[in-house]
Amino acid sequence: MSEDLLLMIPGPTVVPSRVTRAMSAPILPHRGKEFSDMFVEQMDRLKKVFRTKNDVYILCGSGTAAMEASLSNTISSNDKVLCLINGKFSERFSEIASNLKANVIELQFEWGIPVNVKSVKEALDKNTDIKAVTMVFNETSTGVRNPVEEVGEIVRGTDAILIVDTISALGGDVFESDLWNVDICVSGSQKCFAMPPGLAFISVSDKAWRVIDANDSMAYYLNLKNYRKDKSHAPYTPPVSLIYGLRESLDIIDEEGLENRWERHKDMANIAREGIKALDMELFCSDEAYCSNTVTAVKAPDYLDVALLRKTLRTRFGIEIAGGQAHLKGKIFRIGHMGVISEREVNSVLTSIELVLEEM
Ligand SMILES: *Cc1c(COP(=O)(O)O)cnc(C)c1O
DSSP states (O other): OOTTOEEOSSSSOOOOHHHHHHTTSOOOOTTSHHHHHHHHHHHHHHHHHHTOSSEEEEEESOHHHHHHHHHHTTOOTTOEEEEEESSHHHHHHHHHHHHTTOEEEEEEOOTTSOOOHHHHHHHHHHOTTEEEEEEESEETTTTEEOOHHHHHHHHHTSSOEEEEEOTTTTTTSOOOTTTTTOSEEEEETTSTTOOOSOEEEEEEOHHHHHHHHHSOOOOSTTOHHHHHHOTTSOSSOOOHHHHHHHHHHHHHHHHHOHHHHHHHHHHHHHHHHHHHHHTTOOBSSSOGGGBOSSEEEEEOOTTOOHHHHHHHHHHHHOEEOEEOOGGGTTTEEEEEOOSSOOHHHHHHHHHHHHHHHHHO
16 A cells, blocks of 8 residues: 555545644543543534535545435435436435435436436425435535535525535535535545544535434434434544544644635635647536536546556656546546645645556
8 A cells, every 4th residue: 555645536635743642642431521522623623614504414434325314314215316416426315315215206307417406496486395405415426516506595484494515615615504405414534634534524504404303214323303402422433543633634724714724715616627628628627617626527528548558647746537437437536635635735636647648
């Protein structure tokens, strides 16, 4: 295993050694006061990153655990769920809802194009009994940033709750849970937080709590009511070392300043996009105003073998980039620039790609 593989994939991302060092501290008893104080403090600090006054809970699991919790707590069989789909991760919400035997209405948009707000409004007008709307803010599979604020404005005026996956953007790109009327927002540790995988975060609005309280959920480990009962402790043994890592990661975010961090991600995205265009390649996202600030998806030119590009970058330069998912496999490649990534890393991946292309 290479010690210094540069992860330019959209998660997991490079973890600063400060965070890994913090995680090597001795394990505290998870019911003791010292750990409880630390745990409560990190939940509180997360609210600032979510930009919310709502409760934020820390779950043990990858991001998908929080996605599942957002639906398994609010939805029962036959409940109507509107899923806005324009990529692999937004599709996942629909799969989870189907598993819960919900009555799923899929609003499909072409991959690479943002969610169309007008069609969301039409669907909500036509189905006044929709209980939840799901969407992904930063669709990692396509590099598209969806208009959450506009959708939030529409959902706010209905009885439905808005569930947003912001796993690949929170702590990196601008996101305003409360201002954008997001009822349940989910995120994870291994993307813009620059932590190892293993933690998922979820915020819950009062409107969402009312839905949860009225819902007869089958969830056990991820039953949010158990997390609300005693906020000073997790209901089950939390991953203690990851909480140490989270504290360090939140320290790093505080030191940089959340808004400066947003700015840096935007700058890195601009460098990546301009660099790609300078290499005569096209962005996959249809409209630059909707391009992701944390991951850049690139259309692979006809002559380019994506698997070979990735392999060469890995073996020659120690750089890992991502390919396409599902039907986009072989058609696009994706450069992650989230977490603690700076110009040095972005330029290094662009230069390495240029060298490989020249040789091809
Ligand atoms: C990474 C990611 C997930 C979560 O995947 P896990 O493997 O469960 O952490 C979900 N949604 C989006 C948009 C993601 O980028």
